[in-house]
Structures are given as C-alpha cells and as structure tokens.
Amino acid sequence: MERRTIGAGALEVGAVGLGCMPMSWAYTGSRQRGDASLRTVHAALDAAAAAAAAAGADGSGVTLLDTADMYGPFTNELLIGRVLKERRGEAFVSTKCGLLVGEQHIVANGRPGYVKRACDASLRRLQTDTIDLYQLHRADPEVPVEETWGAMAELVAAGKVRALGLCAMGVRAHRRPAPGRPGPGLHDATIRQLERVQQVFPVSAVQAELSVWSPEALEALLPWCVARGVGLLAAMPLGNGFLTGTLTPGQGFEPDDLRARHPRFTAEMMAANQPLVVGLRRVAERHGATPAQVALAWVLAQGRHVVPIPGAKRERWAVENAGAAAVRLTAADLAEIAALPEALGSWD
Numbered sequence: 001m002e003r004r005t006i007g008a009g010a011l012e013v014g015a016v017g018l019g020c021m022p023m024s025w026a027y028t029g030s031r032q033r034g035d036a037s038l039r040t041v042h043a044a045l046d047a048a049a050a051a052a053a054a055a056g057a058d059g060s061g062v063t064l065l066d067t068a069d070m071y072g073p074f075t076n077e078l079l080i081g082r083v084l085k086e087r088r089g090e091a092f093v094s095t096k097c098g099l100l101v102g103e104q105h106i107v108a109n110g111r112p113g114y115v116k117r118a119c120d121a122s123l124r125r126l127q128t129d130t131i132d133l134y135q136l137h138r139a140d141p142e143v144p145v146e147e148t149w150g151a152m153a154e155l156v157a158a159g160k161v162r163a164l165g166l167c168a169m170g171v172r173a174h175r176r177p178a179p180g181r182p183g184p185g186l187h188d189a190t191i192r193q194l195e196r197v198q199q200v201f202p203v204s205a206v207q208a209e210l211s212v213w214s215p216e217a218l219e220a221l222l223p224w225c226v227a228r229g230v231g232l233l234a235a236m237p238l239g240n241g242f243l244t245g246t247l248t249p250g251q252g253f254e255p256d257d258l259r260a261r262h263p264r265f266t267a268e269m270m271a272a273n274q275p276l277v278v279g280l281r282r283v284a285e286r287h288g289a290t291p292a293q294v295a296l297a298w299v300l301a302q303g304r305h306v307v308p309i310p311g312a313k314r315e316r317w318a319v320e321n322a323g324a325a326a327v328r329l330t331a332a333d334l335a336e337i338a339a340l341p342e343a344l345g346s347w348d
Contacts, residue, residue, distance in 0.1 A: 002325045004307050006231035007163055007204025011132065013092045015300060015325040017064030018044040018318060019235065019311035024076035026258045027313070034079060036314060041065065041083045043315040045090050047322035063322075066207075066233065066309045068096035068137060069122050070106070077125035085127045094133040094205075094233070095122050096167065098140065098148070110140030112151035119155050133205055135165035145193055146200050153201035164201060165233070166194060168208035168221065187221040194224065203230050210234035210306070212243055212295050213264070213276055213343035218302060226305050237299045237308035238321075239343075242270070244292040245277045263345035272344050279340040289327050292317075296324035298337055 002015040021027075023037035048063040065083075067076045077095060084091060097118040100107050109115075122131065134152060139145040155161040168190040185191075187208065194203055206225055210217040210232065217232065225232045238244055240259055250267035253260040264273065280291040287294065292310075299308040312318040329337075 004231070004304060006133065006233075006307065008202055008229045009163055009204060011092070011163055011204065011231075013064040013307055014048050014322075015307065016296060016322050017066055017092075017094075017233070017307055017309035018321075019309040020065055020067045020076055020080055021071050022311040023071075023079060023313045025071040027311075037079055038082060039315050040313055040318045041080065042087075044312075044318040044322060045083070045087055047319050048090070063090070064092045064094055064133075064233075064307060064309060066094045067126075068099075068135075069118055069125075070096070070099045070101050070137065073101040074121075074125060077122055081125050081127040088128055092132045093126060093128060094135060094165070095126065095131055096135040096137040097122070098137040108138045108140040108142075110136070110143040110145065110148035112147055115148060115151040116155065119152075119160055123160060130159065131161045133163050133165050134161040135167055135205070135207060137167050138169070139193060145196055149197040149200045156201070163204035165205035165207060165231075166190070166197065166203055167235075168206060168217070169193075185220050186216045187219070191220060191224055198228070203228070205231040205233050207233040207235050207309075209236045210299055210302070210308075211237045211239045212280065212298055212337060212340070213239045213273065222302065222306070226303060230305070232303075232306045234299045234302075234306055234308040236311075238292055238295055238310050240265070242273065243277065243280060243295040244290070245281055249274070264343065266346050269344055269346050273341075275341050276343060279337060283329070283333050283336060286333075287327055287329075289324075290320060292320060293324040293327050294329070294333075294337075296321060297327035297329050298334070300325065301329050301334060 003012050004015050005012055044063050065080055067080050069077055097115055098108055098110055100109050136148060152164050168187055197203060208217045208221055222232055241247055249270035259265040277291060280294045284291050284294045296308050296310060299306060310321045312321060
C-alpha cells in the first residue's frame with residue numbers, strides 16, 4: 001500500500017484518506033444512515049489492510065479519517081469513535097476545532113480555554129487518548145491566531161495531540177479577476193496565517209480544496225507547503241461529487257445539501273462543465289478505472305506532500321476511492337487533463 005508522510009514529524013498515512021463529513025453534515029440528510037456510515041469507515045480500513053497485506057507490509061495499513069467537532073455537530077465524531085473503539089491502531093485520526101454551530105449560524109471561537117475544552121470533548125467522543133492531527137477549522141477574528149495556536153501547541157505538549165494543522169480560508173466566494181487584471185492570490189490570507197503560526201509551533205498539514213476543477217492551491221499554497229515539508233490534505237478532490245460522473249445536470253438537491261446553493265451545481269453550470277467529466281472518463285477507460293479514481297490520481301500526482309481526502313458515506317465509494325492509489329497517470333494523461341476546459345461557475 002502506498003503511504004505518504006505529513007509534516008516534519010513524518011506522520012505516516014495511506015495515500016488516500018476518508019473524508020467523513022458527508023456521513024453527518026452538509027450533504028443530503030435523507031441519505032445519511034449511521035449503520036451505513038459505520039460500514040463505510042470499516043470498509044476504508046479494510047481496504048487499507050488488504051492493500052498492506054498484498055504488499056507484505058507490516059501491520060494492517062493506515063487510513064486517514066478526517067472529521068470535525070462541528071460536523072453534526074458532534075455526531076460525526078461520535079460515529080468515528082464507535083469504529084476507533086475497535087480499530088484505533090489502524091487509523092490516523094484528524095479532527096478540527098474552532099467553529100461553533102448554532103441554529104442558523106456558524107461562528108469562530110479561538111479562545112485558548114475553549115480550544116482546550118473542545119479537544120477534551122473530541123477525545124471523549126472519539127474514544128481515544130490521542131488525536132493524530134488537530135486542525136484549526138477557522139481563525140477567530142477576535143483572537144490573535146498566535147494565541148489559539150499556542151493553546152493547541154500546549155495540547156501537543158500534554159500528549160493529547162500529535163501534530164497541528166490549519167484549514168485554508170474558503171476561496172469559493174472570490175470571482176475571477178477581469179481579463180488582463182490579475183487579482184490577489186486566492187490563498188494569500190491563508191499563507192499569511194501560516195507564516196504567523198509557524199513562528200509559534202510547526203505546522204504539519206494544511207487542508208485546502210484541490211481538484212481538477214479547483215486547482216487554485218497549486219499556485220502558491222502547495223509550493224509553500226513543499227518548501228517547508230508541510231503536508232497538503234486535499235479537500236473536495238472529487239468536486240463535491242461532480243467529477244465522479246454520477247450526477248445529472250438538473251437533478252436537483254435537497255435544501256440541506258450544500259450543492260443546492262453552490263454556484264457550480266445549477267443545471268446550467270453542471271451541463272456546461274460536462275466536458276471535464278467526459279475528459280476524465282476518457283482517461284479512465286484507458287486505465288480500466290473510474291472517473292473518480294482518475295480525479296483522485298490527478299491529485300496524488302501533484303506531489304508526495306499531497307493526500308486527497310474524498311468524502312464518502314457508502315462502502316462502494318470508499319473502496320473505489322481507495323483504489324485510486326493504484327492508478328498511475330502518464331505524462332500524456334496529465335497533459336490531457338491539463339488541457340480540459342476550466343470549470344465554470346454561475347458568476348462566470
């Protein structure tokens with residue numbers, strides 16, 4: 001099984017992780033089933049174990065499970081905890097703090113005391129003594145990020161956390177600059193935050209959106225990470241499901257599904273972006289793979305510091321995603337994908 005390392009501490013994970021958010025948050029609520037989600041997590045760990053056994057590797061393999069206290073809220077960590085109670089030694093656990101969920105709003109809380117209490121609560125829900133990677137979901141504008149990060153560093157010193165990560169600030173709200181008028185880098189603010197917290201305690205990983213249809217992290221954020229030995233956890237590497245080729249333009253989404261308000265999931269934009277799926281499918285057919293596996297293989301091909309964490313809430317998708325690590329794209333494949341049309345949004 002291919003493995004990758006995160007941060008200067010050389011934390012080892014499987015090449016493809018599992019994003020657990022869709023099991024409890026942000027996607028179609030009527031399709032979220034606790035038992036099905038448990039089977040999905042077990043299937044991901046089983047896939048890692050099978051790959052390790054086939055390769056003759058020691059142990060049962062490692063799969064990165066990515067969750068957060070706000071997913072649910074709290075229910076996602078509780079779900080993952082049920083798996084960890086049985087299989088803690090097989091999993092690399094990543095969770096996040098810093099966001100509070102209310103009835104109609106989400107607010108940041110980076111106060112040191114809150115961060116420490118949040119970590120203790122996550123440890124209880126996850127049924128573990130140590131969190132492998134503790135990430136700051138968003139910085140609190142009312143608290144210097146150095147103070148928040150310092151509290152997180154104290155958790156490492158206390159043995160409750162092994163390493164720290166930062167989630168990139170969202171970039172989807174940005175419109176493209178007008179032709180001939182270059183705008184600011186979409187990750188400039190995140191890089192400024194990273195430079196500040198790096199002075200307090202080493203950053204092991206940055207989580208940011210990266211996919212065939214959202215490659216912005218390649219411009220400045222990934223080079224920043226590579227130069228410092230920091231891992232990049234590629235969030236939404238399947239374009240919120242679009243790049244799998246399983247969604248139909250105009251199919252509609254339930255009101256609680258984030259794609260119901262997403263500028264690339266209107267019927268018009270889904271139809272306009274079909275050439276991306278067609279191109280991925282063309283490459284996939286040559287490799288005996290699926291479009292989703294090719295999309296993930298593209299992310300993996302961006303460098304050894306990159307670990308995609310596709311979300312999944314069904315066993316078959318988790319197993320299919322894990323298989324992407326075996327897909328080796330050629331230089332010609334990568335050039336063909338690079339030549340695909342740029343993804344459009346409803347603001348374009």
